[in-house]
Amino acid sequence: MAKQDRAIRTRNQILESMASLFNEVGYDAATIAALVERTGLTRGALYFHFASKEDIARAVLDEAVTREGLREQAFKVQEWVDLGLLLAYRVPREPILHAAIRLSVDPKARRLFGTRWPDWVAVGEGFLTEAKQRGELLPHADPAVVSRTVVGSWTGVQLVSEAMSEDLDLAEEISVLYQLVLPNVVTPTVLARIDSSPYRAERLLKEQSRTSAVE
Template identity: 40%
Template sequence: MTRPKQERAVRTREAILTAAAEVFDEYGYSAAGVSKILQRAGVTQGAMYFHFKSKEDLGRAVLVEQAATLALPDEPAGLQQLVDLTLYLGFELQRNVLLRAGVRLAVEQGEAGLRDFTVYRWWIDRFRADLDAAERRGELLPQVDGAEFARILVASFTGTQLMSHLENERQDLPAQIATLWNYLLPGIATPATLARLTVDVERGRAML
């Protein structure tokens, strides 16, 4: 009996988290009432509060777990993988509601009252892993600081996706990310590396 109960609890939590992500994505944190989330999830208030103490706790879970359903590479592999990864994220933001809602909450943290840098730090560290691998492979120019550039990349990606969202609901996001890399890469990659790198949105689509 214990295992079925545990599995049911996991499914219930996932249903609540998905419903919350959908509502946060559609309405924003402030307008996302708990009743809307409960109705979307098809669960009782008691079931929600068993897993999440408050709307703020639920918002924090969506924020922190935004990457939970992504198929990220297991090991860092340098600049080509980093480029492909960001293009893949561009496509995921078009279809993955948990990622999309998590990103929205990350941007709107002041409104949500969360003020949590954890998810930004996570993405900085994730991007830096590929940059560290690139440095070991001799792909970076000598003056490039991987930690510094990882932070710049997260900031640039965040701004690019926000502008794409406001302009056309992220329809052109992968193309905009490709354009971003076309300007960034000459400033960080060695000439030999730059010559063999491919900035192609189809490589990101292939990771879906």
Template identity: 60%
Template sequence: MPRQERAIQTRRIILETAAEMFDQLGYDATTIGGLIDRTRLTRGGLYFHFTSKEELARAVLDEAVTMEGLAPQTFKLQEWVDLALLLAHRLPREPLLSASIRLSVDVKARGMFGTRWPDWIAVGQDLLTAARERGELLVHVDPQETARMFVAAWTGIQLVTETLPDGDLSTEVSGFLRLTLPNIARPGVLAKLDTSPTRAAHLLAPEAGSPATGRP
């Protein structure tokens, strides 16, 4: 394996392992010593990529805003829905995403590094603004307000769901979308939106194309 490729791979292993520890243990209880034990790297090998726990936390948060699986749809509102469903599907499977929320709700870490919630609000606002310009939203809907409220609600759903023994984030987010979309989407658009909890898995499947309408 070429040296540069090996370095990229090692950096990724460190970052993902740190994310697992932040997610499982919290920011304070995560230590460089523990990370070295888990990755089996030397201290010098780790410090070549990351010089401190603080730098690792910032790197994890930098990975938080991700559009993987999102594809153009007939309705911009479907893209907004898809993003919520994709994150619900991916978060339990990807420690980097889960750790970004754990760091964001940790009072100490939040005070040091901030959060990526403003970035998520901006992404949602852009999609909802495009949907409004296409006539997909009810006239009273404000994209910025809706994006802020939805990020707050999505985060709350995630935090509650992970404490439930039978909680499934995709199912919960799908249900929340079904409750809220009638107050956001025009009836003709609403009828064509797909909010099913399995939609994200379809979008992420290697053979998945880009559905021309809301429904796959």
């Protein structure tokens, strides 16, 4: 068991270090040699976990579509908002999630592995379709279109906010995005009960870790 724990830790260390390299220098320039230098692991140890750089990139992208911290809420549209708020809180703190975005906008990596945006759009559409069936959305709001537009907007707000010279907080920027979009998607009575504040994600994640500690 201890041996297995160590193996999982090493695998995570490889993923995180390679993700940081992708973030810093881009997919093409991130090499196994640089990874060896950064982790201090032998090539043998690396190749025990991953066959190649491509293999690591795929594993990074596999982590991208995550529901960690998500809990059932009174409104489905709240769960849809929570998905985006949780990711906004985590991306600046977790190199692997950040690298998944980086790989999606890199021409070579995108050609090799595609992106996880279609998956995100499908997940969002699922929540919004349920929300619509429950009468939470305005009649003209099309779940597929709203989901796709917000996945795009979310991504661009992240990219632009990290390029601006001011010190912008992604959780706040994404909160503003939802405030701009929600009144045109959600019925007014539901809107009044939706929490899109930048502090919500941190609270959700703390609740989750408390619950798992009890279990």
